Amino acid sequence: MQNFKPRLSVEQVEEGHDLSPKFDANGLIPVVTTDADSGEVLMMGVMNDDALRLSIETGEAHYYSRSRQCLWHKGATSGLVQTIVEMRIDDDQDAVWLRVRIAGGASCHVGYRSCFYRAVPRGGGPLVFTESEKAFDPIEVYGDAPNPTRL
Numbered sequence: 001m002q003n004f005k006p007r008l009s010v011e012q013v014e015e016g017h018d019l020s021p022k023f024d025a026n027g028l029i030p031v032v033t034t035d036a037d038s039g040e041v042l043m044m045g046v047m048n049d050d051a052l053r054l055s056i057e058t059g060e061a062h063y064y065s066r067s068r069q070c071l072w073h074k075g076a077t078s079g080l081v082q083t084i085v086e087m088r089i090d091d092d093q094d095a096v097w098l099r100v101r102i103a104g105g106a107s108c109h110v111g112y113r114s115c116f117y118r119a120v121p122r123g124g125g126p127l128v129f130t131e132s133e134k135a136f137d138p139i140e141v142y143g144d145a146p147n148p149t150r151l
Contacts, residue, residue, distance in 0.1 A: 004049075007093075014091055021052060022094040028064060029096055033107070036085035036099040042107040043115040047096060059084050061098055067148040078141045080104040106135035109148060 005018035013020055023029050028046040035042055047055065048064040050071055055062045061082035065072040075081030082100040089096055108115040111134030118127040 004052075013093055019089065020093055021089065021096075022092065023049065024094075028066075029094060031063065031096040031098060033061065033082065033098045033100055036101050040114055041116050042082075042100070042102070042113070052096070055084060055087065055098070061100060065148060067150045074107075075103065077145065078104070078109075078136075080106055080136075080141075082107065104136065108135075109138060109142070110134070111136050111138045111141075 005012075005020045007013055007020045007022065012018055013022075021029055027048050029048075029052065031045050031047050032041065033043045033045065034040060045063040046066065047062065048071070051062040051064050054060075054071075054073070061074045061084060063072045063074060064070070073081075081103045082098070083103070084098055084100055086099040087096065088099075106113045108117065110117070112131045113135045114131070117129060117131045119130050121128060
């Protein structure tokens, strides 16, 4: 199992070879996930210690679901597994970037390819859809599973 190194110095964290992730007060680290080929942003999520370790060990994206309060293997239910092509950590090791390929070609539980399927117009106004159709039907994929979006 992957062991994370303790954070001992700025030099070690910023210039060293040790993986020493800095999780926030809730034990989470933000993750930006992009398509390995196009560079399109697919989603933003978080990982806890277990999710980061499992992602490194399996080569498949695991996250922590804040709405469900549990570890989440992306695609375990939908089949839209994210295979990690490359994982990077930022300079102070408090954010992760995943480049992935997706079985089924979509990442969003709403059915769109990307979770970022709407643009915010400059100066305000209604959101503008950037994807014209859904990549899959969420009801067919998830059935009556509870929607993870919380109000």
